[in-house]
Amino acid sequence: MSFRKPNVSTKITAEEQRLSKEHLETQRRVEQLEKELRSYPRKIEEMKAQNRKLVQMRVAAAPPAMSLGGARASRSHYPLSHKQKKLPSREFHSARIKFLGLCLILATIIFMLWRSIPS
Numbered sequence: 345m346s347f348r349k350p351n352v353s354t355k356i357t358a359e360e361q362r363l364s365k366e367h368l369e370t371q372r373r374v375e376q377l378e379k380e381l382r383s384y385p386r387k388i389e390e391m392k393a394q395n396r397k398l399v400q401m402r403v404a405a406a407p408p409a410m411s412l413g414g415a416r417a418s419r420s421h422y423p424l425s426h427k428q429k430k431l432p433s434r435e436f437h438s439a440r441i442k443f444l445g446l447c448l449i450l451a452t453i454i455f456m457l458w459r460s461i462p463s
Contacts (some may be wrong), residue, residue: 431439 430436
């Protein structure tokens with residue numbers, strides 16, 4: 345009785361085919377990535393040139409800087425300091441009276457709560 349060797353050659357060829365397909369896909373992907381890598385310096389230079397043009401346009405459109413004793417005013421349309429306007433005296437006194445009245449009410453509530461808590 346002679347023993348037959350199992351048919352390993354079909355498995356190997358199927359495996360070889362799968363590996364060769366993967367190898368080809370990997371080579372295509374590597375070539376594509378290398379191509380992208382070679383194009384990046386050109387893209388970066390284009391972006392830098394575009395940014396330079398934008399900066400030049402902004403500088404040309406900006407109003408000239410005024411000399412304020414060495415301090416430079418901001419280019420925004422808002423003043424450097426935001427001081428609050430003072431209230432007119434009548435409104436100031438009415439606001440003060442309201443504030444003091446609310447403080448008195450709060451003090452009364454706190455005093456009543458303190459008295460109602462048993463020792």
